Amino acid sequence: MAKVFNWQLGREMDYPYEAKRPEKQFAMVFDTNKCIACQTCTVACKTTWTPGRGQEYMFWNNVETKPYGYYPLGWDVNILEKLGVQDMDGPVYRGKTLFDAAPQGEVILGYLPDDLDYAHPNIGEDDSSGVMPQGAHFTMPHLQWMFYLPRICNHCTYPACLSACPRQSIYKRREDGIVLLDQSRCRGYRECVKACPYKKVYFNAQTRVSEKCIGCYPAVEGGRQTQCTTTCIGKIRIQGFVNAPDTVNADNPLDYLVFVKKLALPLYPQFGLEPNTYYIPPVHVPPPYLRQMFGWGVEPAIATYRKAHEDPKLLGALMLFGATPEISHYFRVDGDWVYGYDGKQSEIVRVPLREPAVIREVYDLKHKAYRTNIT
């Protein structure tokens, strides 16, 4: 085992390979407060990449309702239970990673789901954490709650899937950190399915090998954001790149959200994979639950989010979500506008920080009719 630095844990950790950070790292930020679980992303990915035989129940992108939704069934609670209770106080994580917890003779602590665990991709949809008692009313955080968790492969800095493959069929691209599974080389051992704690490698029984999200690399190579990002009607996503923690650029919208404002947090950082999809936590959910899921930065992130309207640069970064199909490598706020730039510093989009709002009179004098808001 090599010693590698995991910035999300604030410490070095053991990993089977030497650290080799890519030139830039594919990353995505999801604003969970805006997600409505319409599954447009899920369908966009499915129709683009996995409509084939043997892929019927394979969703590289899925959206599940937390706390009782899972795809595959129980994926996170199963591995959390195996890992056992860990100390989740930061800024340095002192608990065990999944690599630390590897049983004798294994690369990592993992488990192979049952085939049937994939049979209910939208189980738990819209179920909330409990029943509202008589007379209850909403306070913050909510007494009972639920939220939507969109998920793709995290294109981890220290991928479990890659580390567990005895054939090196999985590789992480030097140029953008996208993690790919070689369809010619895989022999269907399913070590990656077992190892990935996010269960984002799928087995295709028709081809007898495993498959996973490809980070829409043909689009990304052409400077465009992924299918699941550009089709998102809630504009909850932005896809781009993050730099290594020692080369953070505050003018890169993803670096800014993740490293500078610490608004977007990794999913289950304690697993130790340095996952690269980042979540703006839902503001209405009790922090103890969120801390287990997104780490110890949850409360400051929620406080920052609630004040985002007071911070033009932060507001600008958030306004870039869903604003352009192209990848914003850089951004700048000037006056009431935010500008997005591609990798060559050419402007690709400009968005007003505040959308112009028109308030219409309730009574339409011309038509002599009341305007009713039907939404």
Place this chain on the structure above:
Amino acid sequence: MQTTARTFRTFAAIAIAAVMTTTAAVTALAQPPKPAAPAKPATARPSVRAPATTITAVRVPGTGPINDAFGKHWAGARPMKVAMLPQSVTLPHNPAPAVTGLTVRAVHNGTWVAFLIEWKDDTVSDKIVLDNFGDQVAIQLPIDTKAAPPSPMMGNPGGRVNIIQWRAAFQHDIDKGPPTTKSLYPNSWADVYPDEVLSANDARPYSGALGLENPISRGRATPVLDQFAEGWGSMTVKPDQHALGSGVHRNGAWHVVITRPMASDDQNAPRLVPGDRTVAAFAVWEGGAREVGARKAWSAWIPVVVAR
């Protein structure tokens, strides 16, 4: 009274099963009945009872592939009991493999050499879905038969080995047809697949490893893969497949034949002539115990003699 008799039979069956797992009994494992020993000198046909320490490929008449697990040609081949060991060198380990011994016989006809590999396995594992793995067995031969043998664990850099692997799933593909979503999940339903609405060429990207002709995806003409390796993780399926094989599950055991030409223009295969001495090693996977890849049982090198 009847109950007592049945109970007794059950006990008797358990007792027989227990004997079957002892070393001595495995050599007799589920073989087709042998013809009575002919009254000839021992040199003509080696005793099938004495435990062998060498696999002797005895000469049999005929030409071409020897691909029948129940053919007469095996009668004169002396069985060798091969001890199978837990793989605990490379990760992941398999500390307690399900199969601890194979029975191996070998014959040749001057142009093809064949190995009959048998082991006890009550269940056939030949359906591959996420949580179902397949039964498999492999024989490994050093390519350079004159040099000192390379590592028995899939060779080593510079020490290339020929590994021929039989897969129960491939045998199923050949005997009963390749898997479809409908055959694996009979109640499944799908509205449309790309290959139903697109040209074959346009639909190919949606067929994953099959579209790339990953040799793991399907058994084609034969249920065996002819491969070479130079150490862990380097297994490569050869572009030219020379080996053949067949497997039959009968009487609670697998009976698998793996056969290959003794000489070919294949640079990644041993060239064998009568009188040669070489070695062979074996690996076996019990699908029902989720054995796959490195999670296997393996053997040390076993001496092999190609009889004149």
